[in-house]
Amino acid sequence: MAQRDGQQCARPTLFDVAKCAGVSIATVSYALNGRPGVGEETRRRVLDLAKEMGFRPNRLARGLRLGRAHVLGLLIADIANPTYTEIAAAVVNEAAVAGYQVFLSHAGVHGELQRQQVETLLDQRCAGLIFTSVVEEDRALLEQIHAAGVPIVQVIRRICRIHADFVGTDEEAAGYAAATHLLELGHRCLAMAAGPRTSSASRLRAQGVRRALAGAGVEMPARWSVEGDLTVCAGYALARRVLARAPLPTAMICGNDVMALGAMDAMVDAGLRIPEDIAVVGYDDMAFASSRLIQLTTVHSPHAEMGKHAVRRLMERIEDPELPVQEILVKEHLAVRRTSGNALCGASISPYPAEPEEIRSR
Amino acid sequence: MAQRDGQQCARPTLFDVAKCAGVSIATVSYALNGRPGVGEETRRRVLDLAKEMGFRPNRLARGLRLGRAHVLGLLIADIANPTYTEIAAAVVNEAAVAGYQVFLSHAGVHGELQRQQVETLLDQRCAGLIFTSVVEEDRALLEQIHAAGVPIVQVIRRICRIHADFVGTDEEAAGYAAATHLLELGHRCLAMAAGPRTSSASRLRAQGVRRALAGAGVEMPARWSVEGDLTVCAGYALARRVLARAPLPTAMICGNDVMALGAMDAMVDAGLRIPEDIAVVGYDDMAFASSRLIQLTTVHSPHAEMGKHAVRRLMERIEDPELPVQEILVKEHLAVRRTSGNALCGASISPYPAEPEEIRSR
DNA sequence: GCGGCTTATTTAAACGTTTCAATTTCGAGG
DNA sequence: CCTCGAAATTGAAACGTTTAAATAAGCCGC
Numbered sequence: 001m002a003q004r005d006g007q008q009c010a011r012p013t014l015f016d017v018a019k020c021a022g023v024s025i026a027t028v029s030y031a032l033n034g035r036p037g038v039g040e041e042t043r044r045r046v047l048d049l050a051k052e053m054g055f056r057p058n059r060l061a062r063g064l065r066l067g068r069a070h071v072l073g074l075l076i077a078d079i080a081n082p083t084y085t086e087i088a089a090a091v092v093n094e095a096a097v098a099g100y101q102v103f104l105s106h107a108g109v110h111g112e113l114q115r116q117q118v119e120t121l122l123d124q125r126c127a128g129l130i131f132t133s134v135v136e137e138d139r140a141l142l143e144q145i146h147a148a149g150v151p152i153v154q155v156i157r158r159i160c161r162i163h164a165d166f167v168g169t170d171e172e173a174a175g176y177a178a179a180t181h182l183l184e185l186g187h188r189c190l191a192m193a194a195g196p197r198t199s200s201a202s203r204l205r206a207q208g209v210r211r212a213l214a215g216a217g218v219e220m221p222a223r224w225s226v227e228g229d230l231t232v233c234a235g236y237a238l239a240r241r242v243l244a245r246a247p248l249p250t251a252m253i254c255g256n257d258v259m260a261l262g263a264m265d266a267m268v269d270a271g272l273r274i275p276e277d278i279a280v281v282g283y284d285d286m287a288f289a290s291s292r293l294i295q296l297t298t299v300h301s302p303h304a305e306m307g308k309h310a311v312r313r314l315m316e317r318i319e320d321p322e323l324p325v326q327e328i329l330v331k332e333h334l335a336v337r338r339t340s341g342n343a344l345c346g347a348s349i350s351p352y353p354a355e356p357e358e359i360r361s362r
Numbered sequence: 363m364a365q366r367d368g369q370q371c372a373r374p375t376l377f378d379v380a381k382c383a384g385v386s387i388a389t390v391s392y393a394l395n396g397r398p399g400v401g402e403e404t405r406r407r408v409l410d411l412a413k414e415m416g417f418r419p420n421r422l423a424r425g426l427r428l429g430r431a432h433v434l435g436l437l438i439a440d441i442a443n444p445t446y447t448e449i450a451a452a453v454v455n456e457a458a459v460a461g462y463q464v465f466l467s468h469a470g471v472h473g474e475l476q477r478q479q480v481e482t483l484l485d486q487r488c489a490g491l492i493f494t495s496v497v498e499e500d501r502a503l504l505e506q507i508h509a510a511g512v513p514i515v516q517v518i519r520r521i522c523r524i525h526a527d528f529v530g531t532d533e534e535a536a537g538y539a540a541a542t543h544l545l546e547l548g549h550r551c552l553a554m555a556a557g558p559r560t561s562s563a564s565r566l567r568a569q570g571v572r573r574a575l576a577g578a579g580v581e582m583p584a585r586w587s588v589e590g591d592l593t594v595c596a597g598y599a600l601a602r603r604v605l606a607r608a609p610l611p612t613a614m615i616c617g618n619d620v621m622a623l624g625a626m627d628a629m630v631d632a633g634l635r636i637p638e639d640i641a642v643v644g645y646d647d648m649a650f651a652s653s654r655l656i657q658l659t660t661v662h663s664p665h666a667e668m669g670k671h672a673v674r675r676l677m678e679r680i681e682d683p684e685l686p687v688q689e690i691l692v693k694e695h696l697a698v699r700r701t702s703g704n705a706l707c708g709a710s711i712s713p714y715p716a717e718p719e720e721i722r723s724r
Numbered sequence: 725g726c727g728g729c730t731t732a733t734t735t736a737a738a739c740g741t742t743t744c745a746a747t748t749t750c751g752a753g754g
Numbered sequence: 755c756c757t758c759g760a761a762a763t764t765g766a767a768a769c770g771t772t773t774a775a776a777t778a779a780g781c782c783g784c
Contacts, residue, residue, distance in 0.1 A: 061770035
């Protein structure tokens, strides 16, 4: 039994509170959950007592009884990628607002490990799952999850014709904007180091680039259109390959900022100046992109907002599983910086606050 | 009842399997858990059937019964910081190996939000908690968790005299090594933009720097020793302050790489060349640090290894709560690059593989 | 004073495990 | 043939909730 006052007992249960309050367990449960049918005076007494005793509901028991835990699963392919961590942060925060905890899974893309993690997530009776980078091969898995009655939201990447909501940006438009920007600067020799074809986002972006080029009547030789993983190393290798022999392009669009970083390294190695000899555009606007030493022109997409939307949508669907599948697009924009010729002039585009923040000397 | 063969039923339980196998629930449980006292023939039959039916144990039920879930809580102050995400990745992976899932909490440092998240974590009956950035104010919270019988591992930062293991690096030695490196290069005018004093790691590092200086008989004017948050903005503001008036230091040690990035921006703004006019040393060796455009000299600490150790230690302690408190130090090392004068010569320190990886042209 | 109605409260059954204790089975030894 | 003991198996309680259904308690009008 819970000893009253002084030290609260280790972990009082409904039973303990009920005993102390001299009522039944059911009454305590009803009172704590704010359900009707409990006398005003009783309710107050129970609430006060529960607080005093430090009662906290056991979420396992609740989940077991309800057949569903107040828990979400977040699947991230690559946690080292800032894009995903920004989303993760937003997801965790927004979930907390709704009283949900988030299981983090870091299992790459479409493998045995991923399948295993998903199984475990289902074993935990997650109320919903958020996938940050599905590939076509995951279709069967997603369908199985849907069959199990667990709603899914896809973020950034997606597979089509599947019963799952999607939150992302208009990647095609982003690619179009990036290419158009370079075309307007007068570039006619564009290269593209795209992300993997398996990513719907990368595919669409490349598509947008091609549409812009076609519109301007500009051709991109096959040798300049390469694709690889979204890593520094891949960016380096791809750029090296493109720059291996003349003629050289005057601009390069990269699958993301990290690839751009690698590509720029290859350009430096090749003795090229950026942006005088070659312009570079990235994607994601990672933290380092706005650094003075880099100043990478890139497409900024609001990842935090995407994470937030993903959770909200999941909440809606958990509430009402019959909702029609929805596609939520958030607005992205091109951040023009030095690597496409926009030399930093003045503090107008400085990432730093005008007034220095608090500084403590010692 | 579970229909056999063909489509497995939604989610068979022990009961369903038992019914199909014609044995009791208890037998199935014993068989699946590999406990003794089950006939060999029965065991095989049950195992096969469970697999065929797609049985998966309900982790909520198990956790409820056991009074403890196979779940860890990971508290990260700032998920945007790559240091922490590297740790997170390792933690999630290593936990998976042990059959544990990881709850991710992103609740800053010592606030109402953090307390709330911890409470929820305890409500979920986490078997253990990993804290990545405790501050002294968290002491009461950690003690409360310990009192609740939930083991804790502190990573990177720590508070002393508390019943919790610690995994980190020898920060004092790292600070000493960084400063010694600069002293050996002939620098005598060193500045330091340290991380916040509330971080044990930052404190120790600063201490190591001072020890090195004292050993060399070098003085660091108070005006050159500043501290701030581990952000780009803080780095910029601090460096700006130090560089505001002559005399200027010839080298600056920063609290981490991100701060160094900001500080270098301030140096560029001040018309200084790196490393000719001023050398810079960071800490963490984040992804961008080795980029050709940056080549930041920095202290590389093996975060993944730390995450792994943290989980392993937690497992040991969950196994045997009576273990004496342990302090695990992993080795870090100084990566000397351009910003301290080590110009990149040849591919000897290139971060890229010699052979280009697979490239697909299209 | 008593059915009938509303409101407050309780009883008890789930949810799916694990595990102690009790029961059955079966072969060996007497 | 009977008994004993080990091994296999089962029954049932427990973990801490939620909730449908049953019960108790008021209260009104006739």
